Amino acid sequence: MVLSKLAGRPVLLVAGLVAALVLPWFVYPPVAMDIACWALFAAAVDLLLGFTGLLSFGHAAFWGSAAYATGLIAVHSGLPFPVAILGGAAFSALLAVPIGYLSIRLRGIYFAMVTLAFAQMVYFVANQWRDVTGGENGLQGIPRNFFGVDLSDPFFFYYAGLPFILAGLFVAWRIVRSPFGRVLVSIRDNSARARALGYSIDRYKLLVFVLSAALSGLGGGLFAVGHGFASLDGVYWTTSGQAVMMVVLGGIGTLWGGAIGAALIVELNDYLATAGFQETGIITGAIFIVVVLVFRRGVWGTARTLLAKRTARRPADPAPAKITTPV
Numbered sequence: 001m002v003l004s005k006l007a008g009r010p011v012l013l014v015a016g017l018v019a020a021l022v023l024p025w026f027v028y029p030p031v032a033m034d035i036a037c038w039a040l041f042a043a044a045v046d047l048l049l050g051f052t053g054l055l056s057f058g059h060a061a062f063w064g065s066a067a068y069a070t071g072l073i074a075v076h077s078g079l080p081f082p083v084a085i086l087g088g089a090a091f092s093a094l095l096a097v098p099i100g101y102l103s104i105r106l107r108g109i110y111f112a113m114v115t116l117a118f119a120q121m122v123y124f125v126a127n128q129w130r131d132v133t134g135g136e137n138g139l140q141g142i143p144r145n146f147f148g149v150d151l152s153d154p155f156f157f158y159y160a161g162l163p164f165i166l167a168g169l170f171v172a173w174r175i176v177r178s179p180f181g182r183v184l185v186s187i188r189d190n191s192a193r194a195r196a197l198g199y200s201i202d203r204y205k206l207l208v209f210v211l212s213a214a215l216s217g218l219g220g221g222l223f224a225v226g227h228g229f230a231s232l233d234g235v236y237w238t239t240s241g242q243a244v245m246m247v248v249l250g251g252i253g254t255l256w257g258g259a260i261g262a263a264l265i266v267e268l269n270d271y272l273a274t275a276g277f278q279e280t281g282i283i284t285g286a287i288f289i290v291v292v293l294v295f296r297r298g299v300w301g302t303a304r305t306l307l308a309k310r311t312a313r314r315p316a317d318p319a320p321a322k323i324t325t326p327v
Contacts, residue, residue: 016256020162027267029154030226035259035266036158036165037223042246042258043172044215049244050253051176052208053188055108057240058099058115059216061122062092064235066217067224068126068133071142074225080147085164085221092217093210095122100209104202116237123235138231142224154226161222168218169259175211176255184208216243245284249291251301260300 024032041063048054070088074081099118106114126133133139144151151157175181186194187201195201224230233239243258246265250257265284272280295302 012256016259017166020166024155024158028270029158031266031270033154033158033161033226034223034270035263036162037219037226038243038246038262038266039259040165040168040172040219041216041243042250042262043169043255044212044219045240045243046247046252046255046258047172047175047184047208047212047215049247050255051181051188052184052205054104054205054209055112055244056115056209056212057112057237057244058103058117058119059213059243060235060237060239061099061119062096062213062216063220063223063239063243064126064230064232065095065122066092066220067230067234068139069217070221070224071139071230072132074142074145075139078143078145080145081143081161081225082146082164085161085218085225088221088224089214089217092220093214096210096213097206100206100213104205104209116240119235119237119240123232123237126235127232133230136232138229139224140229142228142230144225144228157226161226164218164222168215171211172215172255175208180204180207245288247298249288249298251298251304254298254300254304257298257300261298264299 020036023035027035041059045056045059048056066088068088069091070081070084073079073087074084077084079087099115103111103114103118127135129135144157146160151160175184183194183199183204186197187199187204191201220234224234242265246261247258248261249264250259250261264287268284268287269280272283277283291299297305
């Protein structure tokens with residue numbers, strides 16, 4: 001049984017990698033890139049919500065600001081889009097330092113509301129600073145320059161951008177599996193006990209907040225390059241709400257559940273938009289309510305729990321019979 005559990009993790013990782021590699025063969029490549037970007041965004045939000053116990057409604061500020069920063073770097077400097085994306089992620093991390101420093105001292109709904117307020121401030125700046133961001137028209141014409149090659153084909157662009165998504169997911173996975181991640185879980189479960197053990201709670205919260213913002217910015221920058229523009233929708237609070245919904249659908253505290261939630265939401269929105277249905281929020285909201293009522297731990301969380309129970313019910317392997325020799 002122990003060996004089967006240890007073997008299951010590599011199998012799941014390989015299955016996820018294979019699914020990411022073959023995704024544009026079964027899904028329209030731009031939609032596949034959207035799924036990958038939102039999956040990274042959901043994993044970044046889950047670092048806070050699932051492993052630290054911090055519900056943020058302001059992560060759209062990092063997703064959207066990185067989109068603008070990436071677009072500005074790519075448009076005005078002519079650098080390849082991988083450099084622009086890393087620059088956008090770095091900008092999100094810098095932006096998260098003052099926001100996180102002022103927010104982490106609060107808990108629960110107060111933390112969520114303060115992060116939401118900061119996100120709306122970023123939205124206001126992006127809307128008013130029209131000379132830089134384009135205002136309501138957005139920042140358009142973001143190139144896909146890949147070291148001198150124009151990746152206008154979305155199929156090839158997907159594979160050029162996929163390593164950044166996989167690297168971001170690996171960083172999130174490494175954080176969760178590290179001693180740092182265990183301290184985050186202890187802060188989530190009992191912050192008073194973690195403080196009594198000598199851990200600087202505020203420092204850990206600020207660090208994970210900045211790391212989460214950087215991963216969100218990495219996905220937001222790649223999303224902007226994939227669409228060729230950055231708009232106000234990226235910094236609006238509904239973007240944060242959609243990421244939280246993906247995490248809840250997939251399973252809070254599972255890390256990989258956000259990818260499943262992202263695939264469900266993005267594919268459903270694309271299908272409804274293609275069918276000409278405008279009020280997609282009604283359908284996604286109804287599905288969200290059903291999943292929350294039926295699958296309390298999310299899709300992946302519920303599946304993992306059922307699999308664990310099924311494995312626990314299996315009878316243990318019988319001990320080998322002792323061979324005795326006659327006297």
